[in-house]
Amino acid sequence: MTGNPVEPDRIRHMFDTISGVYDPMNMFISGFQEPRWRHRAVRAAALGPGMRAVDIATGTGKVALEMWQQVQPGGEVEGIDFAEGMLAVARKRYADRVGLSFTTGDALALPVPDGTFDAATIAFGMRNLADYRQGFSEMVRAVKPGGRVVCLEIARPQSLLARAAQAWFDRIVPIIGRIAGQKDAYSYLVSSTQEYPEPDRIAQIMGEAGLVDVSWHPMTLGIVTLHAGRKPA
Numbered sequence: 001m002t003g004n005p006v007e008p009d010r011i012r013h014m015f016d017t018i019s020g021v022y023d024p025m026n027m028f029i030s031g032f033q034e035p036r037w038r039h040r041a042v043r044a045a046a047l048g049p050g051m052r053a054v055d056i057a058t059g060t061g062k063v064a065l066e067m068w069q070q071v072q073p074g075g076e077v078e079g080i081d082f083a084e085g086m087l088a089v090a091r092k093r094y095a096d097r098v099g100l101s102f103t104t105g106d107a108l109a110l111p112v113p114d115g116t117f118d119a120a121t122i123a124f125g126m127r128n129l130a131d132y133r134q135g136f137s138e139m140v141r142a143v144k145p146g147g148r149v150v151c152l153e154i155a156r157p158q159s160l161l162a163r164a165a166q167a168w169f170d171r172i173v174p175i176i177g178r179i180a181g182q183k184d185a186y187s188y189l190v191s192s193t194q195e196y197p198e199p200d201r202i203a204q205i206m207g208e209a210g211l212v213d214v215s216w217h218p219m220t221l222g223i224v225t226l227h228a229g230r231k232p233a
Contacts, residue, residue: 002131002132002133003129003130003131003132003134004127004128004129004130004192004195005130005195006128006188006192008082008130011128011188012082012083014188015059015081015083015085015086016083016084016085016086017085019060019083019085019086019088019089020085020089022059022060022086022089023060023062026124031220033219033220033224036219037123037152037219037220037224037226038062038063038066038123038152039066040152040219040226041063041121041123041150041152041226042063042066042067042070042121044148044150044226044228045067045070045119045121045148045150046119046148047067047070047071047075047118047119048070048071048075049071049072049073049074049075050071050073050074050075051070051071051075051118051119052071052075052076052077052078052116052117052118053067053070053071053075053076053077053078053117053118053119053120053121054077054078054079054080054110054112054116054117054119054120054121054139054142055067055077055078055079055080055120055121055122055123056080056081056107056110056120056121056122056125056135056138056139057080057081057107057122057123057124057125057126057128058079058080058081058086058087058090058102059081059083059086059090059123059124059125060086060089060090060093061079061089061090061093061094061100061102063079063121063123064077064078064079064090064094064100064102065077065094065097065100067119067121068094068097068099068100071099072099074099075099076099076100076101077099077100077101078101078102078103078112078117079100079101079102079103080102080103080104080105080107080110080111080112081102081104081105082104082105082106082107084104087102087104090102107122107125107129107135107138108129108130108131108134108135108138109138110138110139110141110142112142114141114142115141115142115143115144115145115147116142116143116144117142117143117144117147118143118144118147118148119143119147119148119149119150120139120140120142120143120147120148120149120150121149121150121151121152122135122139122150122151122152122153123151123152123153124152124153124154125153126151126153126196126202127153127154127192127193127195127196128192132197132202132205133205133208133209136149136151136205136206136209136210136211137209137210139209140209140210140211140231143231144231145231145232145233146230146231146232146233147230147231148228148229148230148231149206149211149228149229149230149231150226150227150228151202151206151226151227151228152224152225152226152227153196153202153224153225153227154193154196154223154224155193155196155198155199155218155222155223155224155225156193156194156196156198199216199218199225199227200216202216202225202227203215203216203227206227206229207229210231210232211229211230211231212229212230212231212232213229213230214227214228214229215227215228215229216228
C-alpha cells in the first residue's frame with residue numbers, strides 16, 4: 001500500500017462527525033494507554049524552550065498541547081488538520097495558550113514555508129493519508145535541517161500474544177462504535193489499521209522521503225509503533 005485508498009472527503013466527514021466523542025473513545029479503546037503513547041511521541045520530538053513545532057493531523061490538539069508545554073517559554077506550536085470539527089474542539093479547549101495555534105490544512109500540501117519548525121509530529125494520522133511518502137516528505141520540508149520527524153501509529157503486531165490483543169481490538173472496536181452511534185467510523189478505524197504497512201516498511205518510506213537515522217520502537221505488545229527520523233543537516 002502506498003497510501004489509504006479511501007476518499008479523503010469521506011475521512012474528513014467521518015472525523016467531523018466523531019469529534020465530540022473522539023477523546024473518550026480513544027482513551028477507552030486504547031485501554032487507557034493513549035496518554036503514555038502520546039508522552040513518548042512528544043519526548044521523541046526532542047523539543048526545548050523557544051523552539052517551534054508542528055503537529056500534523058492534530059485532531060483535538062492533545063499532542064500539540066504537550067509540545068507547546070515543552071517549548072515554553074517563548075516557543076510556538078501549530079496544529080494542522082483538515083477536519084474542521086476536530087479543530088473546533090482544539091481551538092475552544094486551548095484558546096488561552098499564547099503561541100499555540102490551529103490551522104486548517106492538507107497533510108499532503110502543508111500550508112507552511114520550508115524549514116519552519118524544529119520538529120514535526122503526526123499521531124494516529126499517517127494511516128489516513130492517500131500517500132504515505134508524500135506525507136513524510138511534507139513533514140521533512142516543514143522542518144529545519146537537523147529537525148526531527150516523529151510518527152506514532154497503530155501497527156499490526158507480530159507476536160502471538162499481541163495478535164490475540166489485536167483480534168480483541170478488531171472485534172470490540174466496531175461494537176463500541178455501534179453503541180456510540182458511530183458504527184461506520186469505527187469500522188473504518190479497524191480496516192485502516194489492517195491495511196497500513198508494517199513498521200519496517202514505514203521506516204523505509206521515511207528514508208525515501210529524505211530522513212536519516214530512522215528508528216522505530218514497538219509499544220504495548222507492538223500494537224503501536226513510534227517512528228522517528230532526522231532531516232539531514
